Amino acid sequence: MLRELARAGLDAVALEAGAHLTSQDFDQREDRMLAELYQDAGARTTEDLAIRVLQGRGVGGSTVHNTNLCKRTPDEILELWSRKYGIADVRPSDLRAAFETIERDLSVSEMEPALRNANNEILRAGCEALGWRGGPLHHNRIGCVQSGFCELGCSYDAKQNAVKVLLPQAVRAGARVYSDVEAVGIVHDGRAVAGVRGVARGADGQPRAAVEVRARIVVLAASAVGSAALARRSGVPDPHGTLGRGLRMHPGAVVVGRFDQRVYGWRGIPQSYECTELLSHEEGSDKRVWIVTAFAHPIGAAVTVPGFGASHMAAMRSYPNLAVLTAMVHDETSGEVLLDADERPVIRYKMVERDRAQLAIGLAACARLLFAAGAQEVTIPAVAPVRLANARALEAVDLSVVRPHSVPLTAVHPMGSMCMGQDPRASVVRSTGEHHQLRGLFVADGSLFPTSIGVPPQISIYAFALHLARHAIERARAS
Numbered sequence: 001m002l003r004e005l006a007r008a009g010l011d012a013v014a015l016e017a018g019a020h021l022t023s024q025d026f027d028q029r030e031d032r033m034l035a036e037l038y039q040d041a042g043a044r045t046t047e048d049l050a051i052r053v054l055q056g057r058g059v060g061g062s063t064v065h066n067t068n069l070c071k072r073t074p075d076e077i078l079e080l081w082s083r084k085y086g087i088a089d090v091r092p093s094d095l096r097a098a099f100e101t102i103e104r105d106l107s108v109s110e111m112e113p114a115l116r117n118a119n120n121e122i123l124r125a126g127c128e129a130l131g132w133r134g135g136p137l138h139h140n141r142i143g144c145v146q147s148g149f150c151e152l153g154c155s156y157d158a159k160q161n162a163v164k165v166l167l168p169q170a171v172r173a174g175a176r177v178y179s180d181v182e183a184v185g186i187v188h189d190g191r192a193v194a195g196v197r198g199v200a201r202g203a204d205g206q207p208r209a210a211v212e213v214r215a216r217i218v219v220l221a222a223s224a225v226g227s228a229a230l231a232r233r234s235g236v237p238d239p240h241g242t243l244g245r246g247l248r249m250h251p252g253a254v255v256v257g258r259f260d261q262r263v264y265g266w267r268g269i270p271q272s273y274e275c276t277e278l279l280s281h282e283e284g285s286d287k288r289v290w291i292v293t294a295f296a297h298p299i300g301a302a303v304t305v306p307g308f309g310a311s312h313m314a315a316m317r318s319y320p321n322l323a324v325l326t327a328m329v330h331d332e333t334s335g336e337v338l339l340d341a342d343e344r345p346v347i348r349y350k351m352v353e354r355d356r357a358q359l360a361i362g363l364a365a366c367a368r369l370l371f372a373a374g375a376q377e378v379t380i381p382a383v384a385p386v387r388l389a390n391a392r393a394l395e396a397v398d399l400s401v402v403r404p405h406s407v408p409l410t411a412v413h414p415m416g417s418m419c420m421g422q423d424p425r426a427s428v429v430r431s432t433g434e435h436h437q438l439r440g441l442f443v444a445d446g447s448l449f450p451t452s453i454g455v456p457p458q459i460s461i462y463a464f465a466l467h468l469a470r471h472a473i474e475r476a477r478a479s
Contacts, residue, residue, distance in 0.1 A: 001219055001444040003166050004469035006173035010476050013213055014175065015198050017182035018058030020163075026153030030299040033152040037065045039225075046335075046347045050404035051251050053347060054412045055223055059179050060163030062223075062412075063458065067150045067270045068139040068159060069292075070108045071455040072099050072463070076281035084283075085450050086422030088431040089467075098463040106140040106160045108459070115146065117268025119293045122257070122323045124273050126369030132277035137292075139272070146268045152297070166462075181211055186218055186234035192439040192479075193218045216479035217440050217472055220418070221465070224248075224447045228337035228417035229345035237437040240425045243418065247335035248452035249349055250413035252328035253402070254294050254304065255363050257370030258377045263323045265295040278365055279330065281454055288355075289362035290454060291369070294326035304408060306385040325369060327362025328413075330454030331355045337417045347414075351404050359409075360402035364394055382407045413457050418447035433468035440479065442472045 005012040021036060034042035039055040046053065056062030075092045082091050102108075113136070116124065127134035144158040157164065167177060178200075185197040196218055198211035220227035228244040236243065275291035296304060298319070305315045335349030351359075367378045371391040380386040383406050386397055401407075421427025424436035429448065435441040444465040446457045453460055 001221065001442075001465040001469045001472060002175050002177075003170035003173060004466060005217075005219075005473060005476070006170050006175035008473045009174075010217075010473065012170065012175040013215070014170075014177045015181045015183045015196065015211070015213070016059045016177065016179045018179065020059040020177070020179035021064070021153065022163075023153070023155050023157040026149070026155045028147075028149045028152050028155060030152065030297050037153055044347075046249075046349045048350070048404070050351075051249060051349060051409040051411050053225070053249070053414065054410060055225060055414065059167065059177060060161055063159070063161035064153055064163060065151050066412075066456075066458060068141050068161075069271055069456040070103065070106070070138040070140055070459045073453050073460040074281040074455065077451065077453050080283055081420070081450055085420065085427070086431075087420050087450075088422075090431070095463055095467060098467040099459065102459060102462040102466055106165055106462070107142050108138050108140045110138050111136050111269065111272040115144075115269055116272045117146070117148070117265070117270075118263045119265040119295055119323050120269075120271070120273040122259070122263065122373040123275060123291070123293050123325060123369060126373035127275050127277070129372035130277075130368065132275055132369070134273060134275040134277070137272055137274055139269070144269065148267045148270065149297075150270055178211075183222070183230060184233070186230065186236060186441065187212070187214075188234070188236070188438055188441070190237055190438070193441050217442065217476045219442045219444050219472060220447070221443075221445045223445055224414040224417045225337055225345050225347060227443060227445055227447045229339060231418065232337070232339050233343050236435065236441065239437065242426060242428050244337040245334065246416040246419045246450060247337055247347070247349060247414065248331050248333070248416045248449070249335060249411035250328050250331060250415070250452055250454070251351070251355075251359070251409045251411045252326045253359060253363060253407045253409050254324050254326045254381065255366035255370065256305070256379045256381065257323045257325075257367075257373070257375030258318050258379075259321050259323060259375055262320050264320055265293075265323055266297055270295060275365075275369065278362065279454060281330070288330035288332075288358045288454065289365065290328045290330065291325055291362065291366060292328075294324045296324075304381060306379070306381045306383075323370060323373070323375070325366040327359065327366050329355050329358045329362065331452050334416075356403050359407075360399035363402055363407070364397070364399060367391070367394055380407065413446070415446035415449040415452060415457055418443045419450040420448045421450060432471035433464075434471060434475065440475060442468070442475075444468060
């Protein structure tokens with residue numbers, strides 16, 4: 001949205017709490033990059049510690065460390081939002097132009113088979129052996145050298161993301177971007193916004209100066225966690241108790257397969273193939289699992305692989321022979337973003353039983369896919385670990401062990417918390433993206449989504465920001 005505001009001739013300013021890092025800063029070391037690129041140094045979790053929440057920090061946000069997956073909001077989801085939530089102008093035909101523009105701007109294309117690494121080939125082989133639905137994914141990358149370090153920032157500047165493409169275009173149009181400046185409060189009188197208060201920090205993270213930006217329009221784009229936390233901290237009107245509610249996490253867990261041959265799953269493009277056999281976007285469906293590959297560099301793998309001492313050492317020695325799949329749940333659980341005593345965000349999310357059952361189904365499906373592709377052993381890293389010698393062994397497994405705290409869960413796609421809707425009693429912002437009660441406050445991130453979308457939200461967030469920009473421009477000109 002920053003680019004569109006600047007192109008419209010408005011004085012557009014962006015504040016980013018994190019640093020402005022470029023390809024020269026990405027040294028491919030987990031110990032440094034996790035701290036630089038992720039909120040809370042990669043240690044953010046839900047309140048009960050059941051789910052690790054990986055979110056970006058710095059100019060470009062999560063697009064700096066993501067794996068470049070690009071999927072549009074499913075048509076069924078857009079139709080649901082239009083029909084059930086009364087959101088105007090969100091049908092597939094309404095969003096088509098925005099999706100096409102953003103995909104062109106970011107050079108989105110389908111991954112060629114020749115670019116699939118061995119881990120993704122194993123997923124493809126498993127789908128074909130079982131006759132399950134699957135296919136190639138789309139990415140936004142040019143000049144990729146297939147190093148496998150996408151999640152630690154691209155040293156080769158191949159990602160066609162916000163920090164490389166959209167922000168430079170915004171700056172050329174006159175926008176100003178200030179890094180290391182944290183927005184700590186929205187200035188308003190309860191009826192309309194008047195600006196933002198911030199704190200500029202030094203390289204050591206310590207405050208250096210107070211900042212205030214006077215503005216008729218304030219756009220929140222700090223993620224489903226950050227935007228809701230800032231709005232709560234700022235005392236944004238919330239007469240119906242909707243602010244921060246409706247949080248979806250798209251949580252997932254992994255299954256590990258050991259193969260006789262070398263897989264080297266950390267090499268190459270991380271995620272280029274998907275299995276959609278168990279995924280439907282129809283409301284109330286009992287198929288809500290999306291399966292893709294996953295892998296971790298040595299430190300991340302070591303903390304995920306179960307076992308202690310000699311058993312853990314033996315497991316890590318088979319690291320080159322491992323293939324990993326993840327099952328993510330298109331969740332119905334509704335969480336909430338709160339604040340602690342120090343006004344830091346708290347993520348409250350208690351997985352409902354229907355979602356837990358979907359997760360169990362998904363992990364069993366991952367095991368079947370790995371065995372179908374030739375795995376010699378499959379492990380579900382539960383407490384205690386579930387080790388399987390063949391697919392038949394799944395029949396004897398009690399999948400009730402698959403639940404939060406018994407299996408490591410991760411969420412990389414938080415959405416909701418400042419949902420769009422026609423009814424101000426059940427939503428936070430209008431169909432235009434503007435707050436129901438506070439004139440001039442807009443939202444332009446995944447906070448907008450009233451339900452999970454069941455796919456990576458990157459392209460959806462870009463497209464909605466572009467789609468809604470005209471309303472912010474109109475409000476600015478009318479103020």
